[in-house]
Amino acid sequence: MKVIIDEDKCVGAGQCVLAADQVFDQREDDGIVVLLDALPPEEQHSAVEDAAARCPALAIEVLK
Ligand code: SF4
DSSP states (O other), rough: OEEETTTTOOOOOOOOHHHTTTTTTTTTOOOOEEEEEESSGGHHHHHHHHHHHHHHTTEEEEEE
């Protein structure tokens, strides 16, 4: 699995961090997503899928 984020789409909603805090964080100043791990381990995959599904801005792309 490879995770790609589009910072320009991100609206800082934070749903991705709630779903997968090992993989996503948010910048302190504006809340824009920070990708912590573009190649997350297997045990994170379902959380990452959940994060992508929850993102209201469709800013998270998951490649398999
Ligand atoms: S859920 Fe989407 S819009 Fe919200 S912080 Fe994460 S990437 Fe950005």
